[in-house]
Amino acid sequence: xxxxxxxxxxxxxxxxxxxxxxxxxxxxxxxxxxxxxxxxxxxxxxxxxxxxxxxxxxxxxxxxxxxxxxxxxxxxxxxxxxxxxxxxxxxxxxxxxxxxxxxxxxxxxxxxxxxxxxxxxxxxxxxxxxxxxxxxxxxxxxxxxxxxxxxxxxxxxxxxxxxxxxxxxxxxxxxxxxxxxxxxxxxxxxxxxxxxxxxxxxxxxxxxxxxxxxxxxxxxxxxxxxxxxxxxxxxxxxxxxxxxxxxxxxxxxxxxxxxxxxxxxxxxxxxxxxxxxxxxxxxxxxxxxxxxxxxxxxxxxxxxxxxxxxxxxxxxxxxxxxxxxxxxxxxxxxxxxxxxxxxxxxxxxxxxxxxxxxxxxxxxxxxxxxxxxxxxxxxxxxxxxxxxxx
Amino acid sequence: xxxxxxxxxxxxxxxxxxxxxxxxxxxxxxxxxxxxxxxxxxxxxxxxxxxxxxxxxxxxxxxxxxxxxxxxxxxxxxxxxxxxxxxxx
Ligand SMILES: Cc1cc2nc3c(=O)[nH]c(=O)nc-3n(C[C@H](O)[C@H](O)[C@H](O)COP(=O)(O)OP(=O)(O)OC[C@H]3O[C@@H](n4cnc5c(N)ncnc54)[C@H](O)[C@@H]3O)c2cc1C
Numbered sequence: 388x389x390x391x392x393x394x395x396x397x398x399x400x401x402x403x404x405x406x407x408x409x410x411x412x413x414x415x416x417x418x419x420x421x422x423x424x425x426x427x428x429x430x431x432x433x434x435x436x437x438x439x440x441x442x443x444x445x446x447x448x449x450x451x452x453x454x455x456x457x458x459x460x461x462x463x464x465x466x467x468x469x470x471x472x473x474x475x476x477x478x479x480x481x482x483x484x485x486x487x488x489x490x491x492x493x494x495x496x497x498x499x500x501x502x503x504x505x506x507x508x509x510x511x512x513x514x515x516x517x518x519x520x521x522x523x524x525x526x527x528x529x530x531x532x533x534x535x536x537x538x539x540x541x542x543x544x545x546x547x548x549x550x551x552x553x554x555x556x557x558x559x560x561x562x563x564x565x566x567x568x569x570x571x572x573x574x575x576x577x578x579x580x581x582x583x584x585x586x587x588x589x590x591x592x593x594x595x596x597x598x599x600x601x602x603x604x605x606x607x608x609x610x611x612x613x614x615x616x617x618x619x620x621x622x623x624x625x626x627x628x629x630x631x632x633x634x635x636x637x638x639x640x641x642x643x644x645x646x647x648x649x650x651x652x653x654x655x656x657x658x659x660x661x662x663x664x665x666x667x668x669x670x671x672x673x674x675x676x677x678x679x680x681x682x683x684x685x686x687x688x689x690x691x692x693x694x695x696x697x698x699x700x701x702x703x704x705x706x707x708x709x710x711x712x713x714x715x716x717x718x719x720x721x722x723x724x725x726x727x728x729x730x731x732x733x734x735x736x737x738x739x740x741x742x743x744x745x746x747x748x749x750x751x752x753x754x755x756x757x758x759x760x761x762x763x764x765x766x767x768x769x770x771x772x773x774x775x776x777x
Numbered sequence: 778x779x780x781x782x783x784x785x786x787x788x789x790x791x792x793x794x795x796x797x798x799x800x801x802x803x804x805x806x807x808x809x810x811x812x813x814x815x816x817x818x819x820x821x822x823x824x825x826x827x828x829x830x831x832x833x834x835x836x837x838x839x840x841x842x843x844x845x846x847x848x849x850x851x852x853x854x855x856x857x858x859x860x861x862x863x864x865x866x
Contacts, residue, residue, distance in 0.1 A: 489834045522814075610837040616817040617837055624818065695790075695822045698815050760813065764793055 393684065394456070401457045405464035408437070413468035418731050420471060420589035424582055431550075434472070435505025443480035443625065445487050448499035455690040459632040459683055466636025467643075470740040471589035473633040475508075477748075478546045480629060481622040482509025482555045485566065489609040489618050494568065497605075498553065510551035511626070512542040512569075512595055513619055520753050522615055527558040527597065529565060536560070536607065538567065538575070538600040548593025549580045555622065556595075557614050560607075564614035567606045575600030586739035624698060627705045627748040628690065632683050634708035634744050637737055638676040641712070641719035644734050645669055648723050659722065668718040675711035682707050699761050706754035709744040716741040783828065783852045787845055790823045802846045807839070817842070824848065830855040 394402070412433065420426055434440060442458055444450020453461065458480075465473040483502045486494055486509075501507035518524035527540025538558050545554070554569045569576060581592040609618045649659035649669065659665045682704040689697035716738040720727035727734040745751045784802070791800055794811050806812060820842060821832050830852065841851040 489837070491834060609834055612839055613817070613837040616814070617821065620814065620818045621821075693822055693826050695819045695826070697822070698819055757813070757815070 393688070394460075398454075398457050398460060401453075402460040402464065405461050406467075409464045409468035413465065413472055414733075417469035417471075417589075418733060418736060420469065421736050422588075422731070424584075424588045425549075425591050426471060426475070426589050430472075431475075431505065431508075434475075438503075439476070440479055440505040440508070441483075441503035442476060443483040443487070444499050444503040448487075448495065449503035450483070450499065451503075455628070455687040456684065459628065459687045462629045462632035463636040463639070463680070463683075466633030467640045468636075469589070470633060470637060470743070471587045471591075473629070473636070474546050474587050474590045477626050477629040477633070478511045478551075479509050481511045481626045482553065484625045485555050485608060485618050485622045486568070488621060489566070491605075493605055494608060498568065501552075507552040508547060508550055510545050510547045510554050511622060512545045512548070512554040512556040514543050514545070516541055516543055520750055522557075522619065523564075525557055525559060525564060525615070527556070529558040529560040529567065531560070532601075535601060535603045536567065538569065538597045538602065540597050542595040542597075544581065545593050545595060546587070546590045548578060548595060549591040551593075554595065555608070555618075556597075557619055560611045563611040564616070564619075565611040566608040566614040566618040567602055568608055569597075569600065569602055569606060573600050573602050584743075586736075586741070586743040588739070623748060624701060628683075628686060628701050630744060630748045631679070631686065631701065631705040631708040634705070634712035634741070635676060635680045635683055637712040637741055637744070638672065638679060638708070638715040641715035641734065641737050642669070642672040642676055644737075645672060645719045645722040648726070652724075665722060668722055672715040672718060675707075675715060679704070679708035679711045699758075702749070702754055702758055702761070705748060706751065706758060709741070709754075710751065712744050713738075713741040783849045784845060786827055787848050787852075790820075790827070791845070800845060802849075803844050805843050806845075807843055820848075824852060828852045828856060830859060 438451050439461065441450035442453045442461055444452065446452040462473055462476060465476060479502065483499065486498045486502070490498070498507065502509055513522060515526055517526055527538060527542070529536045529538045540558060542556065552571050556567050556569045558565060558567060571578065575598050577596040579594045579596070581594055584592060646669065649665055652659045682700070686697060686700040686704040689700045716734065719734040720738050723732065723734050726732055729735065788800065791806070794816065798809070798811065800806070824830065825832055836851060841847055
């Protein structure tokens with residue numbers, strides 16, 4: 388078990404609570420939820436009753452307002468049990484955060500108490516058939532009318548889109564990028580379930596179709612022109628941070644399963660754990676997971692300080708953690724042999740879920756180009772004499 | 778507090794994005810091509826942290842962020858508002 392640095396007593400207690408909840412109420416059901424491609428309503432009710440949907444909602448509106456490290460620990464422990472449950476915390480947290488950060492008083496008073504209790508579930512609707520990594524290719528349009536706005540366009544791959552009560556949705560208003568809070572029952576909005584995904588199968592994805600969809604004037608969140616640069620970017624920062632921690636949990640689950648299996652299974656007269664090539668896989672999982680956790684903690688402390696460095700730190704954490712989760716999951720299946728490929732074995736699910744982590748919240752390739760660019764920025768900050776010259 | 782007080786810090790922060798390029802007070806930051814998609818977020822975090830103010834929804838106007846002079850004016854205005862609120866409480 389990796390050593391956790393700098394956790395306060397309260398954070399350590401919260402981690403224990405999340406771990407025990409996940410062990411009892413999440414992990415035992417995760418494979419069934421994966422097969423059913425949904426989370427049951429009873430589970431959502433229990434989750435909400437524990438206040439876990441209010442993680443990113445300010446206390447003034449009835450939320451838990453978790454500090455960044457505690458929020459990270461929640462994501463880690465849930466990610467250890469079920470990446471779909473973790474992804475609920477991610478997208479609902481992104482919607483909560485955006486309303487808390489950029490909403491006007493009326494928007495906050497309307498949505499935040501509902502988000503805190505699970506009276507409303509929020510989702511994040513940015514991706515379109517023609518706009519994934521390239522978010523600026525956003526085509527959905529909004530036009531002002533006497534009674535509010537009319538939105539037209541398509542949104543794809545919306546996590547918990549099947550279950551959400553409101554979508555934080557991005558569109559162009561007079562050509563400028565803008566964010567809207569679109570209630571599920573808005574006239575002109577059709578929600579179609581997306582099934583058969585590779586991973587995070589219980590995260591109830593949906594495709595949204597908006598045809599002259601009518602929303603009230605107060606649906607506009609933040610200023611037109613800042614829909615992507617501020618509203619989406621800050622929500623995605625939180626999402627990336629949440630996914631990074633979730634990947635630490637996923638990698639930890641791969642390590643836990645591999646340790647158990649390698650201890651029990653014997654080949655050639657010895658336990659798997661005694662074969663050096665198996666030890667190599669376990670060593671890589673243990674080291675990668677510990678390093679990813681430290682990067683997440685660093686990002687968390689920087690977020691807490693509201694440091695400008697927190698953005699870069701979060702990219703590093705998400706990049707490393709998602710790569711580690713995928714490598715660990717691949718090695719965990721390898722350690723388990725055919726059993727790991729079998730229907731209903733958790734490591735099979737881990738591998739499918741881990742692949743998704745390299746695509747969402749900034750794909751591996753976008754992380755690589757952004758991190759490389761930032762590395763040049765940090766280099767220009769050092770004085771020429773500090774640079775190593777050949 | 779005079780307007781000129783914040784410019785050195787603002788310029789020092791912006792320097793990391795602009796390298797050797799010397800930014801003038803009225804140059805459009807977004808038109809220079811030096812900043813990426815994370816820039817607005819970093820700028821908001823910087824302005825809030827450095828000058829102890831909160832950038833609200835209402836402040837999200839390009840005209841408040843697109844030049845050094847505009848950022849400086851925003852900070853001056855927000856700090857004056859914070860000061861006035863403190864005096865009244
Ligand atoms: C399970 C799941 C859940 C999701 N949930 C949501 C959600 O809740 N809300 C939402 O809005 N979206 C969601 N998405 C969509 C997700 O955000 C996008 O899939 C992601 O942004 C990547 O876009 P894309 O799939 O269109 O891939 P593309 O942008 O078409 O990219 C395809 C490949 O090309 C690479 N690539 C693209 N550009 C470059 C470049 N410049 N340099 C190098 N390589 C590049 C990418 O890294 C990727 O490997 C979800 C996706 C999945 C799989």
